Amino acid sequence: MNGFAGSGNCQPGGKRAVRSHWVSYNSDVPGKECLLHCQMKETGCIHSDHTIVADGMPCTNNGSFRCVYGNCMAVGCDGTIGSNKVVDGCNICGGDNSTCKEITKIFNGTLNRKGYYLVKKFDVGNFRIHIEELSASDATSLSLRDSDGNYLLDSHTTNKDWPEWDYNGTLIVYRQVAGQPEVITIANPLTRPLQLWVHFVVGHGPNPGIRYTFTRNKTRVVDNFHWSLLPEWSGCSVTCGSGIRVRNYHCYRKQRGVPVKEKFCDHTPKPPHQVMTCRKSSCPTTDWLVGMWSMCSADCTLQSRSVSCHEYVDDKPRRQIANTQCTNATKPPNERECDAAHCHECKDNLIACSMVSGLPTFPDLCNTTTLNSVCCKSCRSVLS
Numbered sequence: 001m002n003g004f005a006g007s008g009n010c011q012p013g014g015k016r017a018v019r020s021h022w023v024s025y026n027s028d029v030p031g032k033e034c035l036l037h038c039q040m041k042e043t044g045c046i047h048s049d050h051t052i053v054a055d056g057m058p059c060t061n062n063g064s065f066r067c068v069y070g071n072c073m074a075v076g077c078d079g080t081i082g083s084n085k086v087v088d089g090c091n092i093c094g095g096d097n098s099t100c101k102e103i104t105k106i107f108n109g110t111l112n113r114k115g116y117y118l119v120k121k122f123d124v125g126n127f128r129i130h131i132e133e134l135s136a137s138d139a140t141s142l143s144l145r146d147s148d149g150n151y152l153l154d155s156h157t158t159n160k161d162w163p164e165w166d167y168n169g170t171l172i173v174y175r176q177v178a179g180q181p182e183v184i185t186i187a188n189p190l191t192r193p194l195q196l197w198v199h200f201v202v203g204h205g206p207n208p209g210i211r212y213t214f215t216r217n218k219t220r221v222v223d224n225f226h227w228s229l230l231p232e233w234s235g236c237s238v239t240c241g242s243g244i245r246v247r248n249y250h251c252y253r254k255q256r257g258v259p260v261k262e263k264f265c266d267h268t269p270k271p272p273h274q275v276m277t278c279r280k281s282s283c284p285t286t287d288w289l290v291g292m293w294s295m296c297s298a299d300c301t302l303q304s305r306s307v308s309c310h311e312y313v314d315d316k317p318r319r320q321i322a323n324t325q326c327t328n329a330t331k332p333p334n335e336r337e338c339d340a341a342h343c344h345e346c347k348d349n350l351i352a353c354s355m356v357s358g359l360p361t362f363p364d365l366c367n368t369t370t371l372n373s374v375c376c377k378s379c380r381s382v383l384s
Contacts, residue, residue: 020041020043021042022039022040022041022047023038023041024037024039025038025039026061027048032048033060033065033067034052034059034070035050035051035052036049036051052067052069054067055069059072060072064076064086078093089215090217098218100215100217100218101218102213102214102215103213104212105212106134106210107198107210108210111140111198113200114200114202116198116199117197117200119197119212120196120212121194122190122214123193124189124190125216125217126190126194126214127187127189127214127215128186128213128214129185129190130183130185131184131211132183132184132210133210134209134210135181135208136180136208139201139202141198141199142182142184142196143196143198143199144172144197145197146195149195152172152194153172153174163175167190168192169191170186171186172184172186173186196212225253225254225264225265225267226251226254227251227268227271229247229248229274230247230248230249232247233245233247233276236279237278238283239280240280240281240282242277242278243279243280244275246273246274246276247274250262251265281313282313282314284312284313284318287312287328288310288326289307289308290306290332293305297338300338301338303336304334304335307334308320308323309321309322309323309325309326347376348374348375348376349374352374353375353378366378
């Protein structure tokens with residue numbers, strides 16, 4: 001009963017030890033579980049020299065009790081004496097079986113021709129994998145490959161001649177009894193991805209079907225995912241004026257470098273996006289464009305001017321638009337009362353004014369500041 005209390009160097013001394021063969025023996029006698037016991041193979045005789053086994057040696061078959069200073073004491077999976085914590089079905093010490101999920105599926109797709117058909121890709125961390133044919137068949141054969149496509153188990157390899165082998169630290173067990181379905185079991189978590197294929201050998205006949213069951217952790221292997229900057233900047237946030245361009249982080253799978261859903265990177269905060277400024281042409285604005293005040297009317301009561309709505313770019317008027325579009329400012333007045341004192345002083349420079357008063361363009365010239373001052377009286381009569 002190797003592996004329990006009494007499995008140390010328990011061969012008794014004396015001549016009897018030379019002539020006999022002794023094996024360790026685990027005693028279930030209360031109070032003696034942690035003493036060194038040996039049993040003679042030839043006679044079954046049990047011998048104890050009352051030596052206390054080393055601390056930490058199991059003293060029960062289930063391993064939940066250990067020897068501590070010669071006493072068989074309960075020890076939890078957390079290594080604490082007296083603890084009642086055990087490993088749950090998700091391989092979590094003290095867990096409640098809520099952190100993993102068992103999944104069972106059946107592959108029974110149509111096999112149309114000879115060759116290999118992918119059944120399932122198992123991820124790192126999957127455990128308690130059980131694969132079996134639904135019925136024995138000479139038409140199909142189970143096959144395993146690593147993530148690089150190298151065969152681990154195949155009808156053309158020698159692995160099927162061995163009942164079990166190591167795959168990167170994980171034990172794979174293969175069983176097939178003549179006339180019975182093939183069976184593959186993997187108890188411990190995978191440390192590398194694994195692919196299950198079926199080899200359709202004969203190229204005709206029905207697919208007997210494959211059932212596979214595996215357990216995966218609900219909490220993902222977070223080391224497989226990380227935040228990385230997207231290669232491209234976004235477009236400018238505005239169509240005119242000043243704006244920003246951004247470059248966001250996205251969640252990527254490390255092994256393949258491909259983007260995945262952001263929930264896979266929930267284990268670490270998303271870094272803030274990068275920002276840079278950008279500028280387009282200036283945005284157009286609207287405002288009122290006002291002309292010069294006209295000469296006062298002949299009766300010296302009113303002056304007028306043009307007032308129209310214009311679109312501006314870089315503070316320069318570009319085109320006239322509908323007055324209804326100038327909503328950002330009150331429309332300036334286009335008329336005002338004249339200054340009566342200025343009207344009485346308005347007169348012509350007779351010499352200068354006589355040179356232009358007869359021209360056809362005289363009314364237009366009166367709208368200029370210079371001519372208004374030279375031909376004040378004449379222009380007033382023309383414009384009124």
